[in-house]
Amino acid sequence: MPAVFAVLTAGLMAFHRAVPNSAGRLGSLLEAFLPWLGLVVVVLLVLTLLRRSASALMALLLPVVAWMHLFGGLLLPGPEPGPHDLVVVQHNVSDENTDPAGTARALADADPDLIALEELVPPTLAVYAQTLAPNYPYHAVRGTVGLWSKHPLTGARLVDIKPQDIKESWSRGLRTVVHTPHGDIVAYVAHLPSVRVRASGLASSHRDESAGLLGEAIAAEELKPVLLLGDLNGTVDDRGLAPLTSRMNTAERGFAFSFPTGFPMARIDQVMARSATVRQIRTMSPTGSDHLPVTARIALG
Incomplete structure (x- = not known):
């Protein structure tokens, strides 16, 4: 047997x-x-x-x-950091986080170039902005997603990834250009709809539709390289994210299971790249969120 x-x-x-x-x-x-x-x-x-x-x-x-x-x-262990590497942090901070200032300080202590956040809601948004401002003077927020950067940002705009049958206000996509010392990169921050495991199987139609819209936006992107950071509510093996994984590189090293915090079973917080390489991804220490933050090293050029 x-x-x-x-x-x-x-x-x-x-x-x-x-x-x-x-x-x-x-x-x-x-x-x-x-x-x-x-x-x-x-x-x-x-x-x-x-x-x-x-x-x-x-x-x-x-x-x-x-x-x-x-x-x-x-x-396998990741390669040594290169001269054109970019360090990024991705975190769904949770709209029920009771310690936004502590969460922001913990993320900034990792000293990344970029910090992408999801589930930003008033009044905690102001707390994140104020706490991160000293080390991250540039930031862009659209709806409930935002990006904080050590490097200047331009051209920030909303990316519409809302499924058609969601009627309420819903804004979870952001696109901006980051002017790094190694050249300009396009950064997307996204929070795809949640999925549910039910007796009938996996309820993921909204997530799949939103992934398709985001994939189309990235496919139409003319500038290179492109980074995608976000809570995508799916693993890189899940075919529901194929509109993204078919167009972008995923991490070469590291599992970085990020959800749920108490017993992480899957990495649904993702860092992907086009015309760049995600060398390694790992989780960080817990914050006040039900997700673990993840940090990744991106090789440019």
């Missing part, structure tokens, strides 16, 4: 794109937690050792190889 489950687990990992999304978006649900199939391998290894089954042990090599092919590279 362990041998059968080993083959099935390997098949799910190797051919996860073949799992249909038509019923309950089961494919996206599997992909959201794909790295955790490694735990199945551990359980099967224990059962195999207890049974002392040579055939099951051989079969277990299949999911091990599949997992290492998909995720093994993320475990």
Whole structure:
């Protein structure tokens, strides 16, 4: 029996794109937690050792190889920082955060070039702006998303990523140009709609629609390079984010599971790049949010 489950687990990992999304978006649900199939391998290894089954042990090599092919590279140490690297921080600060000043100080202590924030609401927005101002004199906010920068910003504007059937006020996309010492880059900050896991499967239609709109905006972007920072409510393996992941690079190193804070199970806070490389991503210490902040190193040029 362990041998059968080993083959099935390997098949799910190797051919996860073949799992249909038509019923309950089961494919996206599997992909959201794909790295955790490694735990199945551990359980099967224990059962195999207890049974002392040579055939099951051989079969277990299949999911091990599949997992290492998909995720093994993320475990490798990142390269040394280069002269044209940019450090960024991405954080959904939570609209229920009771310590916005402490959160802002914790993010600034990492000394990044850029800080992208989501769920900015009055009156905490003013607290973030005031606390970050000494080290980040440039910032742009549209709706509930914002970007703070050590370098000048120009051309900040709203990016409309609101799904059609959301009628209330909803503004979660920002685009601006960052004038860095290494050249201009375009930065997008976005907060895609939440998804819900229900008995019927994954409810992600709003998130998928919003990802499509954001992907179209980035595809039409003429300037290079382009950075995307945001709470995308999906992992980079989730096909619902394909309009973005098909156009942009994702982190070469690091898992950086960011949600939920108490027991992080997935990285839904993302840093992506076009015409640049996301060398490494990692989580930071908890703040007053239900998300962990993530910081990433971007290689330009």
